Amino acid sequence: xxxxxxxxxxxxxxxxxxxxxxxxxxxxxxxxxxxxxxxxxxxxxxxxxxxxxxxxxxxxxxxxxxxxxxxxxxxxxxxxxxxxxxxxxxxxxxxxxxxxxxxxxxxxxxxxxxx
Amino acid sequence: xxxxxxxxxxxxxxxxxxxxxxxxxxxxxxxxxxxxxxxxxxxxxxxxxxxxxxxxxxxxxxxxxxxxxxxxxxxxxxxxxxxxxxxxxxxxxxxxxxxxxxxxxxxxxxx
Numbered sequence: 001x002x003x004x005x006x007x008x009x010x011x012x013x014x015x016x017x018x019x020x021x022x023x024x025x026x027x028x029x030x031x032x033x034x035x036x037x038x039x040x041x042x043x044x045x046x047x048x049x050x051x052x053x054x055x056x057x058x059x060x061x062x063x064x065x066x067x068x069x070x071x072x073x074x075x076x077x078x079x080x081x082x083x084x085x086x087x088x089x090x091x092x093x094x095x096x097x098x099x100x101x102x103x104x105x106x107x108x109x110x111x112x113x114x115x
Numbered sequence: 116x117x118x119x120x121x122x123x124x125x126x127x128x129x130x131x132x133x134x135x136x137x138x139x140x141x142x143x144x145x146x147x148x149x150x151x152x153x154x155x156x157x158x159x160x161x162x163x164x165x166x167x168x169x170x171x172x173x174x175x176x177x178x179x180x181x182x183x184x185x186x187x188x189x190x191x192x193x194x195x196x197x198x199x200x201x202x203x204x205x206x207x208x209x210x211x212x213x214x215x216x217x218x219x220x221x222x223x224x225x226x
Contacts, residue, residue, distance in 0.1 A: 006158075042204060042216035043159070090158050103149070104214055106159040 003027070004107035006091050012113045013081050021076040021110045023091030031101065032074040034066060035090040037109070043090055049074060050096060078112075086114045117142040121205050121217035128195055129225050136190040136220050138179075138205035146209040148172075148181055148188040153202045153219075162190075162203070197224045 005024045013019040023032065030051050035043035047056045049068045063085070065077040078085055088111050092104040122137040140146065147166045151159040163172030168183035177192045188205060205217040 004158075040219070040221075042219050043214075045213060048213075092159075101208060103147075103161055103164060104208075105161065106151075109156075109158040111156070 004091055004093055004105055006089075006107040006110050008110060009108060010111050010113070012115060013078075014115050015083065016080045019078050019081055019112070021078075021089050021091075021112070023074045023076070023107055024072050025091075025093045025107075026072070027093055027095075027105065028071065029093035029095045029105075030071065031094045031096045032068060033092040033094075033104065034064075034074070034076045035092065036085075037088040037090055046076070081112070081114045083114050086112055088112075117146065117207060117209060117215045119205050119207055119215055119217035121203075121220050124219070125221040125223060127223045127225065130197055131194045132224075134190070134192040134195045134199075134222070136203055136205075136222070138188045138190065138217060140186050140188065140205075140207050142186075142207060142209055144209060145183075146207040148179070149206045149208070149214070150177070150179055150188070150190050151204045151206060153204065155201070159204065195222075195224050197226055200224045 007022045033048040034046045037043040046060045063079050068074045088109045090109045091107040094104045095102045118141045120139050149164045150162040152162045153159050163174045165172040165181035171180045179188050179190045200223050202219045202221050204219045206214045208214050
């Protein structure tokens with residue numbers, strides 16, 4: 001089945017130690033998104049890639065970076081995690097064209113714990 | 116800007132009860148509307164969607180109708196089960212790539 005895969009499902013890191021979260025997709029979608037979701041809140045968009053074009057949200061801290069080496073993979077890098085970065089990180093994909101953007105499909109998420 | 120307002124939670128019902136979770140939106144033009152469900156410890160799953168006025172989205176016994184005149188997309192199910200316990204998010208998108216979410220409604224179904 002076509003899907004969005006996130007690895008690992010659970011990640012523990014130390015305060016200030018860089019961490020990378022991974023997302024891959026078999027849907028061949030051209031748009032990939034990273035969201036941060038804290039407890040009992042709606043997901044908050046951090047940034048997205050439209051093909052190779054990177055689009056950062058205005059309020060995303062510089063501590064968060066992303067890479068998309070090819071259509072299928074996208075990475076979230078947290079350069080110096082703080083205690084406030086502990087959250088669920090969700091990857092999503094969609095197909096976009098000149099007519100607009102189709103439904104977003106989400107992965108299962110990576111739960112990040114910062115010690 | 117665009118926004119989505121959902122019914123305050125948490126909502127607690129008994130099994131086989133009728134469910135309504137209210138959702139209203141503010142947007143110019145004609146957004147696409149979605150309901151996503153999030154089970155504990157999981158990502159969001161698309162439950163249903165509607166892309167134009169008077170469309171009805173349905174899945175797994177859940178339904179929602181896109182009402183342009185009341186700017187609403189209320190989620191309903193005739194008989195809920197314990198397995199429906201989850202957080203439900205109403206959302207919209209309009210042209211651009213961004214989803215706008217409501218705050219989420221936590222639903223608990225007791226046997």
